[in-house]
Amino acid sequence: MRIVAAAAAGALVITGLAVTPAQAAHPEVSLTGSDFEIEDPASPGGANLKVDDATPPSLDWMNVSQEQTTDIVNPKNDNSFGQGAKEDTEVPTVVTGGIPPNKSDLKNFGLYLETNLSGHQFLNLYWHRVQDPTGTTNMDFEFNQSETPSANGVTPVRSHGDMLIQYDLANGGTRPELSVSRWLTSFGPAPLNACEAGSLPCWSTKVNLSALGLATGSINTTAIPSGDSDGLGAISARTFGEATVDFTALASTLDECKTFGSAYLKSRSSDSFTAALKDFIAPIGTGFPTCGNVTIRKVTDPAGSTVDFEYTKDFTSDPPDSTFTLSDGESQSFSEVPIDTEGHVTESTLPAGWDLDHVDCEASTDGANVTIDGAEITFNLDSADDTVDCTYYNKARGKIIVKKITDDGMGSFDFTSDTLDPAAFTLTTTAPDEAGEASRDFEDLLPGTYDVAETVPAGWNLQSSECDDQSPVTAIDVSAGETVTCTFVNSREVGAIKIVKTRKHAATGSGDYPHQGVTFTVTGGELPPEGVQAMTGADGTVCVPGLLVSAFAGNYTVTESVPAGYHLVGPNGRTATVVESEGDCDPITPEATVSFQNMPLTNLTVSVDSQVDGGTKSTIDCVPGLPEPDQATGPNGDGSLTLNDLEPQVVTCTIVIDP
Incomplete structure (x- = not known):
């Protein structure tokens, strides 16, 4: 397992929690919030490993899964610190054998990290030694970030921020004092700006956790039978000690987290911090992240x-x-x-x-x-x-592009929307097709549904309005990050001119009759200079479609190519005004209808022939006719008067024959 604790090069200012005896059947000095039993050393027997409180949740060593290890039992093989190694000795000397059967000879130690229902954590420790001491008890639990062995091959390399929890019990005492120090390779804010003893690198000035209410402990004052020792065997009086440290409170007051990969237990020869180290139990891996x-x-x-x-x-x-x-x-x-x-x-x-x-x-x-x-x-x-x-x-956010294209011509077009801002805007094209398109971008749109509509101006047709995501322009669905382009295509209105052609035809009867096969030329607007030609059909009419309405193109001129034998009634070059139509002449407005009437022509000849050469002479006068003088016969008495291209009318001729 691994222990991770808050550690810092900065301040170690700890606000304590009061040590309050738990309300249990067996008196305890457990920390408030902890369910782990630390028996009151003043109670019968003091510390033990079994659960005494019948009210759950109650914890003790016999019902938790702790990390624990055992020291080498044979004194000849047991290792210890030698050559005057002290706490500040960065790489203490390790020797084998020579451990006297006294208070400094260790047997076991264990660790258990408790997390209560609120998430608060408590670090529980115990040590177990060979025999009852005759003086003070001094145990130190060292927690190292590194698991790499130092030069002695056993204890880990020390790192800045390593933690030393000290367990000191006065001569004959049963209630320990617990303190904490940090390994320093450089100084920081108080209290990490001083060594407990010596100079850098060193253990910092210790902080009394017991006095702050952040730790509590106890030892056994009577023997613990083997059946109650969680596998440690029979335990003599004063050879087992335990403690609880409020690990959450300790960790939360420090500036950063340090991960402790290993921990080991060691004993000191006296309560002096500079006393020689004695026995130790080799490091074990930890796993208490805080x-x-x-x-x-x-x-x-x-x-x-x-x-x-x-x-x-x-x-x-x-x-x-x-x-x-x-x-x-x-x-x-x-x-x-x-x-x-x-x-x-x-x-x-x-x-x-x-x-x-x-x-x-x-x-x-x-x-x-x-x-x-x-x-x-x-x-x-x-x-x-x-x-x-x-x-x-x-x-x-999404984006909508409203695009305006005119198939022919150019113009200004008004748009409105109930969801876009601005709600009204105008797009003006500058040329036909995409070369003259106009557009407006609406950016930073929240995903949702939007709308846009064109107010189609007079003289224009809306050919299409569609969005490239297939949304209707009335409900444009803009997804997150989507750009939707909606294109409105307009074309100018076109109409037609209807030409009506009639004639008189006596053989058919009185009145006007359709005149087929007559050619007309329409000029103006955007037509080529020579215009377009159309010929009347059997009904005497012809429709000229596809003409741009006069609102854009102005009026058109219709000119008849009058057929031979006819006169046009009235002037040629009639004016027509083209308005919107469906492309043919049914229906058609009066302004776009032009009528032409043709009149058939007659040639008139009046002649005289004197039977006797020169016997008579004559004059011929027709009204209407030739201007004066009247037509007269020649010397032989013969002559004629011819009038061509006469429209239907009454012609009166006066012929005077003289002998």
């Missing part, structure tokens, strides 16, 4: 984002950085986070276009005591078994 873990994870919507999100934290840890960044799918874990200390993690200023959706800390243990306030989590670990495991979920 620092927890924090893991922060990142999930983005959409997934796969490479955008970095920045976080800040205010607790000591490994790694120690106070800021870190995460992108989608990444996580950052911090170990050696002190317990019983409030810590915070905050997602800092968000990258542009992103929002915090929520924080999920369900994966954290109950003892992590996590609360969430917006982008900040607050925690306070009850024990090293507790873990903060929180995931930050972020959503990217």
Whole structure:
């Protein structure tokens, strides 16, 4: 097992908890909050290894799974410290044999880390020696971060921050005094700025844990039978001692976490800190973590984002950085986070276009005591078994692009929306097709549903309005990080001109009749200079479709190519105004209808022929007819008058024959 405790190069200021005897059937001096029985040494028998309190939960060595080890039994093979090795001796000399059967000869020691229901931790220790001492009892439990053997091949290499818990019992006493010191390779704030004895490297000035109410202990005052010794065999009076240290309180007052990989027990020859070391029990591995873990994870919507999100934290840890960044799918874990200390993690200023959706800390243990306030989590670990495991979920904002294209021409178009800001805007195209398109971007949109609508101006047709994600423009579905482009395509209205052609035809009867096969030319608007031609059909009409409405193109001119034998009634080059139509001439507005009427023509000839050459002479006068003088015959008395291209009318001719 491994012990992880808060340790520091800084201050060791400990606020104690009162030592209150537990209310048990067998009087105890257990620490408040601990269920481990430390029997009152003033009670019959003092310390023991069995549960005396019938009310659970009650703990003692016989009903817990502790880490324990046994010293070498044969004195000839037993190892000990020699050559005057002291506590501050960085690499004490190890010798074999020569351990007298007295108070300094050790047999067993054990460790048990208790975590109560609230997560508070207590470190329980015991030692067991060969025989009842005749003087003081001095035991030291050394906890080392390193498990690497030092030059003596047995005790571990010491590191700055290693911990020494000292168990001192006055001559004839039964209530021990427990203290703690730290191994120093450099000085820090008080009380870690002085050595208990000697100079650097050294053990720091010791802090009396018993006086602060952070530790309690006891020894057995009578023999413990083998059946009650948890496998240690029969135990003589005053050869077994135990203690409890409030490990949470000890750890939480220090600046950082230190991981202790091993622990061993040793004895001193007197209560002087500089006294020679005697016997020891070789180190055993430990496993009492008093620092927890924090893991922060990142999930983005959409997934796969490479955008970095920045976080800040205010607790000591490994790694120690106070800021870190995460992108989608990444996580950052911090170990050696002190317990019983409030810590915070905050997602800092968000990258542009992103929002915090929520924080999920369900994966954290109950003892992590996590609360969430917006982008900040607050925690306070009850024990090293507790873990903060929180995931930050972020959503990217979306974007809508409203695009305007005119198939032909250009113009300004008004749009409105109930969900976008601004709610009204105008897009103006500058040329036909995509070359002249206009657009407006709406960015930083929360995922959701939006709308946009065009107010189609007079003279224009809305050909299409569609979004590239297949959403209707009335309900544009914007997902996290999505860009939706909605394109409105308009074309100018077109209409038609209807040409009506009639003629007179006496053989058919009176009235007007359709005139087929007459050619007309339409000019104006955006037509080519030569215009377009159309020919009347059997009904005497022709429709000229696909003409841009006059609102854009102005009026059109319709000119007839008058067929031979006819006169056009009225002027040629008639004006037509084109308005919206369905592309044909049914229906058609009067302004877009032009009518032409043709009149058939007649040639008139009046002639005289004198039967006697030169016998008569004549004059011919027709009304209407030729201007004066009247037409007269020649010397032979013969002559004629011809009038061409006469429209239907009454013609009166006066012929005078003279003898």
